[in-house]
Amino acid sequence: MAEIMVNGARLAYDDAGDGTPVVLLHAGIADRRMWRAQVDALASRHRVIALDLRGYGESELPPAPFAHHDDVVGLLDALGVERAALVGCSFGGAVAIDTALAHLDRVTALALLGTAVSGNEWSAEADDLWDILIGDLDDDDLPANAAAEVRFWVVGPGRRPEDVDPDLLAFAQEMNLRALAAEQALSAVDAADLDPPAIGRLAELRMPVLVTAGAADVPDISRLADRIAAEAPRAIRLPDVPDAAHLLPLERPTPVTAALLDFLP
Incomplete structure (x- = not known):
């Protein structure tokens, strides 16, 4: 680095x-x-x-x-x-x-x-897919939000989590948890x-x-x-x-x- x-x-x-x-x-x-x-x-x-x-x-x-x-x-x-x-x-x-x-x-x-x-x-279809796959989340629960985003984006709406390499999902979860923390901090910056x-x-x-x-x-x-x-x-x-x-x-x-x-x- x-x-x-x-x-x-x-x-x-x-x-x-x-x-x-x-x-x-x-x-x-x-x-x-x-x-x-x-x-x-x-x-x-x-x-x-x-x-x-x-x-x-x-x-x-x-x-x-x-x-x-x-x-x-x-x-x-x-x-x-x-x-x-x-x-x-x-x-x-x-x-x-x-x-x-x-x-x-x-x-x-x-x-x-x-x-x-x-x-x-984003289209209404994308919003509906999120509601079907994920539903409501507590914005302050970063692990739950990270898992939800990995399910939505990394797995995708037409696959199941078991269809995807578990190592990929674990790595994506770890990266996304850090990214969500970053986005929380970014929201306070212009x-x-x-x-x-x-x-x-x-x-x-x-x-x-x-x-x-x-x-x-x-x-x-x-x-x-x-x-x-x-x-x-x-x-x-x-x-x-x-x-x-x-x-x-x-x-x-x-x-x-x-x-x-x-x-x-």
């Missing part, structure tokens, strides 16, 4: 390999460890930087206003990297998109895996959103964009992938990854890593 000061916060990251730079941005239910299967493989061709976003994992959360997308570019500045490809999963994908829109000249390509998009509103948000600006993504999702994920995620592919001018929509849900780089590393190696400049 390495640490570096970025916009007044000490951020934790891993840095491996040489070649064209690639920054890996984790899901909101995880931290940079979710990329453990990709770092070494990508480092054979690229300089791979796996970041813990501010407040997550081993990164700090000073009580000062910030924006995640500005932190990504601040990291590039601090490391002397002029331009990089961004790979993001879920919330990390949303941060990657926001970074590309806010700093178009710094991003060479986007790979978006089960991505969220800032400004997107985090700036991209304005206007990305959902209405996908046509501005002029760089190459790769997008896919897990076939077992919540249906809204696959629909978002379709929308990005339809609106971003240079987007490539790969088929959804079979038998994978929201943490598809961790659950199905072989096809994801192969797709990234084929796509990244």
Whole structure:
């Protein structure tokens, strides 16, 4: 692990390999460890930087206003990297998109895996699925909320927990418990959103964009992938990854890593 000061916060990251730079941005239910299967493989061709976003994992959360997308570019500045490809999963994908829109000249390509998009509103179907699978929870019960989110996102609505590798579920639970604590702390800090948000600006993504999702994920995620592919001018929509849900780089590393190696400049 390495640490570096970025916009007044000490951020934790891993840095491996040489070649064209690639920054890996984790899901909101995880931290940079979710990329453990990709770092070494990508480092054979690229300089791979796996970041813990501010407040997550081993990164700090000073009580000062910030924006995640500005932190990504601040990291590039601090490391002397002029331009990089961004790979993001879920919330990390949303941060990657926001970074590309806010700093178009710094991003060479986007790979978006089960991505969220800032400004997107979840469908009534997604809300209903949560009510059916999870129901009401005590917001202060972090272990129960972590388990619920793992059930919803990592297992997915169409699978049962026993259908998924128990080691994956245990690791996801541990990461998400830390992530939920981070999100509680983040709620007390002024985090700036991209304005206007990305959902209405996908046509501005002029760089190459790769997008896919897990076939077992919540249906809204696959629909978002379709929308990005339809609106971003240079987007490539790969088929959804079979038998994978929201943490598809961790659950199905072989096809994801192969797709990234084929796509990244």
